[in-house]
Amino acid sequence: MALDAHRHFWRYTDAEFGWIADDCLRRDFLPGDCAGMDPCVAVEARQTVEETRQLLAFAARHDFIRGVVGWLPIAAPDFPRTLDAFLAPGATRAAGDTLVGLRHVVQDEPDDDFILRPDFLRGVRHLLSRGLTYDVLVFERHLPNVLTFVDALPDDARLVLDHLGKPKEFMSWAKLVRELARRANVRCKISGLVTEVGKTDAESLRPYLETALDAFGADRLMFGSDWPVVTAHLPYAGWKAIVKSFTAALSASEREKIMSANAAAFYGLPA
Numbered sequence: 001m002a003l004d005a006h007r008h009f010w011r012y013t014d015a016e017f018g019w020i021a022d023d024c025l026r027r028d029f030l031p032g033d034c035a036g037m038d039p040c041v042a043v044e045a046r047q048t049v050e051e052t053r054q055l056l057a058f059a060a061r062h063d064f065i066r067g068v069v070g071w072l073p074i075a076a077p078d079f080p081r082t083l084d085a086f087l088a089p090g091a092t093r094a095a096g097d098t099l100v101g102l103r104h105v106v107q108d109e110p111d112d113d114f115i116l117r118p119d120f121l122r123g124v125r126h127l128l129s130r131g132l133t134y135d136v137l138v139f140e141r142h143l144p145n146v147l148t149f150v151d152a153l154p155d156d157a158r159l160v161l162d163h164l165g166k167p168k169e170f171m172s173w174a175k176l177v178r179e180l181a182r183r184a185n186v187r188c189k190i191s192g193l194v195t196e197v198g199k200t201d202a203e204s205l206r207p208y209l210e211t212a213l214d215a216f217g218a219d220r221l222m223f224g225s226d227w228p229v230v231t232a233h234l235p236y237a238g239w240k241a242i243v244k245s246f247t248a249a250l251s252a253s254e255r256e257k258i259m260s261a262n263a264a265a266f267y268g269l270p271a
Helices: 049-061 078-086 118-129 140-151 170-181 193-196 204-217 235-245 253-265
Strands: 005-006 040-043 066-072 097-105 131-138 159-161 186-192 221-223
Touching: 005 221, 005 253, 040 049, 049 066, 066 253, 078 118, 097 118, 140 170, 140 186, 159 193, 170 186, 170 204, 186 253, 193 204, 204 221, 204 235, 221 253, 235 253
Parallel strands: 005 040, 040 066, 066 097, 097 131, 131 159, 159 186, 186 221
Antiparallel strands: none
16 A cells, blocks of 8 residues: 555646646545545645645545645735644644645746745744655756755755756756755656656656656655646556656666655654
8 A cells, every 4th residue: 555645636626726727626625536546645735824734634634635735925914823723732633643845836926036035944944944845846847946945954954855846848847856956955746747747658657757866865755646637648546556667677666665654754643
């Protein structure tokens, strides 16, 4: 069994999910649609506090949702107070056992330097100090700023790069990802690749997976599906099969790390 480090749920509306381009994704995707799938970490798909509460409510009702990476207004002046309310004893299953991290959709910010804004960095430092993780969601063009972002945070900051940094041009992406992997506190999710590359065959995806493995090693990679987004190209089982096939040559312990143990350790979840 795997632990899917990146799964979304949503109640679809045109207004709130304008980023969805594929008709097959323009509907509700809820925990009840996950029969036969692995346990997961639920990740925000719209930047509202309501979304975070909804994901926590899903996790309270469905044990297979092991943790939640939500959204809160990290750059806001009152962010510490907002976060404290979620982490307070008695809050909806949020006191560290379910709300495991936060994410901001940096890739959609009009300012490419958003991730380096002092107010945003201050908020990220605060969430890290409260024991949460931070998921980095950017396009390849943002990776140079991600390097500066990581270097501005404590050396033990718990950070993970979503979707392999959304590669666009292989050579430039590979160089940047290798540089980022030199920061020992950064992990990387093997997720979102078929969406970004536009290929679904294992051989086309192999150079990206090989680069990620060579850069981060088996100790810092984690399997993620990006379900349901991935289903515009492959079913959940199809993407999982590609990753398992790629890791087949590794040792049993390395395969276990990539498919489940690394995500569990990073997010502080039961193995």
